[in-house]
Amino acid sequence: MKLPRTFYEQSTVDVAKQLLGKYLVRKHPDGDSSGRIVETEAYIGPQDLACHAAKGRTKRTEVMFGAAGHAYVYFIYGFYNMLNLVTEAKDYPAAVLIRAVEPMDGIELMKERRKSNVLRNLASGPGKLCQAFAVDRTLNGADLSGKVLYVEDRGEPAPKFQATVRIGVDYAGKWKDKPFRFIVRSSEFVSKR
DNA sequence: CAAGAGATCATCT
């Protein structure tokens, strides 16, 4: 069952936690792929200095100000794309970063795109995941109730998870220490332990 | 194994 818009309208931290154990699905002409989400991070709004929207409403952050249930994809370090899912009310900028998934369907395709045969190395990080799933900025603003990219519930019970600090946000003052990263600790497929 | 450097570009100052 595809997650409805109302799911993404909940508080960002709740969305981030509940996404664990759900399945990211990517439909593509070359073949479809999916993966079980095992790591997420919450970026909870304009006051959160780690959130891009703390810089205000700009061309780049515009999507986060839009309605929940859309993809926010941006390009970083000259190499990598990051996939976020926009949460909460329209005009309130917040999103959940998808950091890692456990590959399920379309594994051969992911191996090709990633140029790696190591299952654990296919989508265990936000940049890797976007490569494996062919997610780039053309998907920025994509509606998650559409056909190209969405998250579905496959009826799996909520996995046990652990909250830790977010990665790579040392510049964010007191916000860098907030426990807004959620990982399925038992999974081999998280980016770091 | 841990640590460091380099790659490379859209976005904002």
Next chain:
DNA sequence: GATGATCTCTTGA
């Protein structure tokens, strides 16, 4: 003109 929600490779122990 600086810098970043990263990754990979190289180095050295």
